[in-house]
Amino acid sequence: MATDTSVKGWTRDQMAARAALEMHDGFTANLGIGIPTLVGNFIPPGVDVTLQSENGILGLGPFPTEREVDPDIINAGKQTITELDRTSYVSSADSFAMIRGGHIDLSVLGAMEVAENGDLANWMIPGQMIKGPGGAMDLVAGVRRIIVLMDHVSKSGSPKFRTHCTLPLTGANVVDMLITDLAVFDRKSRNAAFRLIELAPGVTIEEVRAKTEASFEA
Template sequence: MALSREQMAQRVAQELRDGFYVNLGIGIPTLVANYVPEGMDVMLQSENGLLGMGAFPTEETLDADMINAGKQTVTAVAGASIFSSAESFAMIRGGHVDLTVLGAFEVDVNGNIASWMIPNKLVKGMGGAMDLVAGADNIIVTMTHASKSGESKLLSNCSLPLTGKGCIKKVLTDLAWLEIENGCFVLKERAPGVSIDEIKEKTAGELIVPDYVPEMTFA
C-alpha cells in the first residue's frame, strides 16, 4: 500500500540528526516539522526568514503573522530567530543547511531535478529551490512515484526544465526509498505491502534491486 503524506514525512524525519539545521520545502516536506523525534534538537529553517520553525499551530497557538515560505501559518520554538530573506539565503548559499527536503515533478538517474515549472501551466515562481539545490549537499526529494495518469516521475532524463543538475542522491516516494548511484536508482526500502514488481513497473529510469529490500518501519 502506498505511503500517505504523513507517513512520508515520518520516514524523512528518521533522517534527522541532533543539531541539524534543516530546510523544508513546500508540500509534503513541511509535514516533517510535525515528526521531529522527541528530545532531538533540530532547527528548521524557512527561506522567508525564520530559523527555529515549529509544528503547525493549533487554534490556540495560531499567529497569522508567523508563516513559512509557502505562506502556511507555523509556530516558532524557543530560541527561534527572525531575519530578512537576504540573510536567510546567505545561510543557504553559504552551505550552512545540513539537510534540505524538497518536492519535485521529476528526478532522473543523473541526479537532476525538475521542480519549478510545467510548460503551459501557471506557476507562481521558482522560489528558493535553485538556491537550495546549489547550496546543499544533503538533499531528500519527496514525491509520488508516478503521476495521476500512471507515468513515472523517476526517469532516465528529466523532460521538464531543470531546477538543478547532478544534485540529488536520495528520493522518497509513496512506494520506495531510493538512492542514486552511478547513473542508476538503487532500491533501498519499499513501502509496507508494496511489491518490488510494482516499483519496477513504475520506474522509468534504470533501477537496481538488491537481493534483499526491507520494508520501511515506523515507530
C-alpha cells in the same frame, strides 16, 4: 516507523516520517512546500533539529492549533507556524546567505520529476501559470544533502522517476535520496546510481519496476 500492513504503499504522513529519520541531532534543515512541510511533525524524540525557512525564520515551531494561529507568523509557503523559545528572524538576504554559503545540512523538497542521474524538476510546467522558482534553485545548489518526497507516478499514471527529466530543471545531479509512496532510493555519492533500499508495505519490487522509467540498483 509504525505502518498499517493492510494498506498498500505509504501515506503522505508516512513518507514524511520516513524522511524525518534522516534528520540528525544538531542539523539545520530546510523543508520545501507540500509534503516536506509535514516532516517537522515526525522528527524523532531527542533529535534537536533547527528548521530554517527562506523568508528569514530560523527555528520554526510546529503547525499551530486553531487557537494558536497568528497570520503574521508564516513559513516560505505562506502556511502559519509557531515560534520556539529560540526562534530568530533575519532578512531574506541573510537567509539566502545561509543557504548559498553551505550552512544548511539538509533540505527536503517536493518534485514533479527526478531523473536517474539525480536531476530535479520541481518548479514549473510549461504553459501553466507559475509564481516563480522560489528558493529551490538556491537550495539544491547550496545545501549539502537533498532528499525528495513525491508520489511515484503522476495523476495520469506516468512515472515521475524517469530516465531523463522532461520538465525544466531546478538543478542537475542534485538529488541524494528519493522517497515515494512506494519505495526509498538512495545513492552513496552523486557519482553513483540510485539503489532501492526500502519498499513500502504491500509493494513488490516488480510493481516498482513497472511504475519506474529510471534505471536503479536493487
